[in-house]
Amino acid sequence: xxxxxxxxxxxxxxxxxxxxxxxxxxxxxxxxxxxxxxxxxxxxxxxxxxxxxxxxxxxxxxxxxxxxxxxxxxxxxxxxxxxxxxxxxxxxxxxxxxxxxxxxxxxxxxxxxxxxxxxxxxxxxxxx
Amino acid sequence: xxxxxxxxxxxxxxxxxxxxxxxxxxxxxxxxxxxxxxxxxxxxxxxxxxxxxxxxxxxxxxxxxxxxxxxxxxxxxxxxxxxxxxxxxxxxxxxxxxxxxxxxxxxxxx
Numbered sequence: 514x515x516x517x518x519x520x521x522x523x524x525x526x527x528x529x530x531x532x533x534x535x536x537x538x539x540x541x542x543x544x545x546x547x548x549x550x551x552x553x554x555x556x557x558x559x560x561x562x563x564x565x566x567x568x569x570x571x572x573x574x575x576x577x578x579x580x581x582x583x584x585x586x587x588x589x590x591x592x593x594x595x596x597x598x599x600x601x602x603x604x605x606x607x608x609x610x611x612x613x614x615x616x617x618x619x620x621x622x623x624x625x626x627x628x629x630x631x632x633x634x635x636x637x638x639x640x641x
Numbered sequence: 642x643x644x645x646x647x648x649x650x651x652x653x654x655x656x657x658x659x660x661x662x663x664x665x666x667x668x669x670x671x672x673x674x675x676x677x678x679x680x681x682x683x684x685x686x687x688x689x690x691x692x693x694x695x696x697x698x699x700x701x702x703x704x705x706x707x708x709x710x711x712x713x714x715x716x717x718x719x720x721x722x723x724x725x726x727x728x729x730x731x732x733x734x735x736x737x738x739x740x741x742x743x744x745x746x747x748x749x750x751x
Contacts, residue, residue, distance in 0.1 A: 592656035631671035
């Protein structure tokens, strides 16, 4: 904590200390979501049918696998930020808040990793 | 007020339900035809359709209010009439987009 300049007196005193970064990454991932979800919906609409052969054949190609992996990163990041605000707004007991935020981090990273690995294994080994 | 509540409800709803289904879908695809058919059996049932239509409505609603946020973020759209118009139009456009998507999926392609 500084005691000289005016910025030094207020630095670190924000409500959550990470407001601008959280706010900005929410917007950046929102733009990613908008582009990638549009891609996903258009792609699904254009598929002839939703049989295993059609969908796995489509997703195994790089032209679909890469945007799907990017979508998982963008959407999971954005969802993690949104659920974090929900927890911060409604859970006020510090221990519970810490536990829930930790669980959220594990779930977001774990779920995202599982989804990315699934797409990669489909793309790299061919349809199972 | 309503748009704000809808934005949070649809966003957090998709984060909890939608992402679970996305992970299930991708995991089933990677696991092979048996697992995928199990997924499709649920997705293609009446309750699966209710969930999928609900998720698509949540997506379009969140997308519309999210784009409204972008406009407000750059400092535009705060005039009372404009603000009120888009707060009402956003969720209505979202319902129309949801209806258009499913109408096309169900009846649009022969």
